[in-house]
Amino acid sequence: MNTEMKPCQKTFTVGKWMPSDQATLTTWMSKIMAKADQDTGPLLPSVQGLKDFIESDAKAYMFFTQMFDQVSKKLTTSPSGLPQVRDYQHMLKLFNVIMTHAPEFDETGLVGCPFNAILDWSMATEGGWAGFIDDKVNVHLKTMLDEWGLFLQSYESTEVLSDDPKKGWFGEDAKKAMPTFVNDFECDPTLPHYGFKSWDDFFTRKFREGVRPVAEPDNNAVIVNACESAPYRLAHNVQLRDNFWIKAQPYALQFMMDNDPFVEKFVGGTIYQAFLSALSYHRWHSPVSGRVVKTRLIEGTYYSQTRSVGLDPAGPDYAQGYIAEVATRGLIFIESDNPDIGLMCFMAIGMAEVSTCDIRVFEGQRIEKGQELGMFHFGGSTHCLFFGPDVDLEFDLHGQTPSLDSHNIPINARLATVKSRKA
The missing domain is CATH 2.70.70 (Glucose Permease (Domain IIA))
Known part of the structure; x- marks a missing residue:
């Protein structure tokens, strides 16, 4: 079966989880790749655990090798126009960078699912389909994502909750995208990071009382x-x-x-x-x-x-x-x-x-x-x-x-x- 695919220029607009501006997404991926190339330190524990699993389990090794082998070597970009992830070792290094980053704001849409952006090529292959449906693979992915979740719940993840005009969640561009934020959500603009203790705290924010009234609360129909x-x-x-x-x-x-x-x-x-x-x-x-x-x-x-x-x-x-x-x-x-x-x-x-x-x-x-x-x-x-x-x-x-x-x-x-x- 011919597994070669051509690049696609579809914009990422659904739910604003990915930028509608492809240049923004390409710049983001290039930045992450540059950081990964410069990183000579060890992999974080959960990423190392995924690496050990891939290299010790026959099916996982086959799937994670195939999903990159099935990408046309003639192409340098992924289906969405991103720089191409070369192999599973490259994928792991990119994961390692992401593990200590919280999503920055971007007016065209944040890179809200960075792991997903890294995997968008491999998900579309036969090897990717087989690998990502496998229970043992998903156990290791869960361990890695849980570790990233702990970072997002830490104070260190508030770095992006800044007033940087372009990338900060309380900067000029973000305020234009969410003009009623202070009136809508429980927060205090006089406090650092508007009072949010972490990125996760910001993203699970609560509406202020009365902002979303319940329709006909006494009518059970x-x-x-x-x-x-x-x-x-x-x-x-x-x-x-x-x-x-x-x-x-x-x-x-x-x-x-x-x-x-x-x-x-x-x-x-x-x-x-x-x-x-x-x-x-x-x-x-x-x-x-x-x-x-x-x-x-x-x-x-x-x-x-x-x-x-x-x-x-x-x-x-x-x-x-x-x-x-x-x-x-x-x-x-x-x-x-x-x-x-x-x-x-x-x-x-x-x-x-x-x-x-x-x-x-x-x-x-x-x-x-x-x-x-x-x-x-x-x-x-x-x-x-x-x-x-x-x-x-x-x-x-x-x-x-x-x-x-x-x-x-x-x-x-x-x-x-x-x-x-x-x-």
Whole structure:
């Protein structure tokens, strides 16, 4: 099979996780490569652990060799126009640099998923598909990303929370992109870094009281938006099993919920999926009032994307349906106070390095509509709401058709109204 691919000049605009300006992204990658070439020190423990695993496991060595061998040697850039990563040793050196860097602001979109930018070429190859779906590979990726997450939770990561006019999160360009930041979010501009203790603290920031009011809090027929997010897909009559890896990426409930006993209650029902923006709010709120029945964390993949969508320079943007079955995710089952809704489920789905699903509620807990459920650490990702087959819903997507071109609906805003079964 011919594995040669041609460069693609598609802009990275979905969710603002990658710059829409290719020159910015190329400059960033060139800078990281230059630092890696100058770095003569040892690899950090988790990166060294990944290296040891690749070089001691036959399948991993094959996958990580193939994914770079399958890149055309005639090309010097990746599918997105980035300087090409040469081999897995080069990849590891680049990872090592990233591990002590927090994302800088850029008006065309931050490099919010730097590991993803490094892997965008290899993810698109046959070797990449096989390697990044492998459980043992994902264990080592998780260890590495957890270590990076600890850095983002440290005070050292606040370096980018500066007033640098171009790169700082409180600089001139950032203030233009987020003009109502101080009024919207809990912060204190008189303190260093506006009072944020780390990059993670900044990215999991809270709205000020009253900024996102709950739509009709006393009306249990109104379902509110669980995340500050843009509509991606609305699917009805969802099946228990389906070929989720094909181009249409149909949902397969059994795999999305990891064979949970509750899955049968949602067969033939409705799924709503939406994705978060890098510049917005990253916590989850309950779409209904009721009782938490169960919570679950499911370990999964980080850089797997289905090959059926073709080349996806900002992968896995095009594969959001597919990763709902295989990526790291968290489930929160809620028994609604409204019997016309009954049991529903919120599912947080990790994308690339944005994969820490931090559930903050517990089984048996009483929750009100609009109450916080948890959060994504380091930014945002994608999520789903599940409803049973007998739930008659009228969605309000604020004049939009679900797609990668949609824009955020505010959290706690009306998302849908359930119709009475008696009526």
